Amino acid sequence: MAHEVDALEHERPSWKPSPGLTVAVIDPVQPPELPPHRERATDKDPAVMKRAVRTVYTLFYLSVAASIWAVAAYMIFPIESGRIVDIRSNNLFIGLGIGTALLALGLGAIHWSKAVMSDKEYIEPRHATRGKDSTREAAVAVFEIADKESGFGRRVMIRNSLFAALAASIIPGVTLFRGLAPQNTAANPIAGQPVPLLSQTMWTEGAYLTHDPSGERIRAADVTLGSAVHVIPEELASLTHEEGYLEEKAKAIVLLMRLLPEDLNEAPEKADWSYQGIVAYSKVCTHVGCPVALYEQQTHHLLCPCHQSQFDVANGAAVIFGPAARPLPQLPITIDADGYLVAKSDFLEPVGPSFWERH
Incomplete structure (x- = not known):
């Protein structure tokens, strides 16, 4: 059987292009051309950039205010009173406060990324990843570039308002835990037992x-x-x-x-x-x-x-x-x-x- 296969291989004609025939070689993995970069209004006009920055930190501070309002609503409409109007108002206004806080925080983050952060487009070539010192140094460099492009380090108002919004968004949830641990009072001495x-x-x-x-x-x-x-x-x-x-x-x-x-x-x-x-x-x-x-x-x-x-x-x-x-x-x-x-x-x-x- 092995001799028969060898014989067939020898008899199989090898293909060669005819004289004068042009053969085109196509690279199937060639990356497509990127469309021309279109600058944003914030890249062209500094006044528009300032307005976008103000919008971002205004949304973050609105998130802070909404979180504070959710805590205030918890106190203004005490659910412990048992009155239907307080129960409904408590659920309504706390929900509106928390919802507005999270919505403003999300909108601010999206507007920041679309209008303020760097808008450069690039292709990152694939490479082997290893846990070497050079890889760690490269990771630090990436963070430095990201900080530079996002403006996180130099745009103080955006950074501080983001930190404030994130911190404040937790406060309403923490405040609501109080209702799970009623305190003993003279009128209800076994409330906490x-x-x-x-x-x-x-x-x-x-x-x-x-x-x-x-x-x-x-x-x-x-x-x-x-x-x-x-x-x-x-x-x-x-x-x-x-x-x-x-x-x-x-x-x-x-x-x-x-x-x-x-x-x-x-x-x-x-x-x-x-x-x-x-x-x-x-x-x-x-x-x-x-x-x-x-x-x-x-x-x-x-x-x-x-x-x-x-x-x-x-x-x-x-x-x-x-x-x-x-x-x-x-x-x-x-x-x-x-x-x-x-x-x-x-x-x-x-x-x-x-x-x-x-x-």
Whole structure:
């Protein structure tokens, strides 16, 4: 076989151009010609350049002012007041302040790069990159050239206004963190202590279970098999937003379900916490506090839509899937003389995320 291949190679004619024939050699990797450079107005007229520089640092200082306004709005419209007008104004004006600050910062940076920085066009040839001293020196030279072309080192107003805008843009976000750590006051001595705060809700002995949000009392006979009812304590329905309606509802909201009594596997110490298959569990997920509201009638599973934790209602709302660390707290219930559902006591453990219980 090797001899046959050699023979074919010898017999294959080699191509040669005919006498007088011109052969053109084309370089396929030749870079295209750059279009003629067109000078900007700022390159031609110093007055236009000065105006562009003023525009840039004005936008940066506008960003500073907007960041300061966002902090002022946080104080002028305190969300802790609970009033709807303050909550809406707080969200509106803080959002406008932060949005304007970031928009002005971005516009200033874009205008700086397009109108003020050097506009020279060049082709950078490819070369091998190695971590040698010469490479480091070249990197320093690049930074020096960039500083010279951008004018960062000599345009003091632009540089200082940029630094001020960047620093100020962080302040509104830092300020908003204050709302996550309420301080203890004489009126609310446990504001900074989450465990006792979440251990006390508006559920008390004899408190009626009512529909959310109407406040209509719930008769045990009206709770159908397989149903899931959103419940609040009767006293909560009469609260106004100024009196802390949202804060109390966030802790006290309950999901009421009815199963066949034989489907319930109740711990001996909780055997009298339900009534004829009707059970009540906190609606606040024990992972990060999302509302658990999706009930699967056939499997008796409760699903938290935020991070997919699942709880088995038939087995004490035990966690069967997801990141939740403990079962949902159960509200002990019974009925009054007229057959209406009432609470036997408050929750006997803190509601909400498990991390609040860490010391």
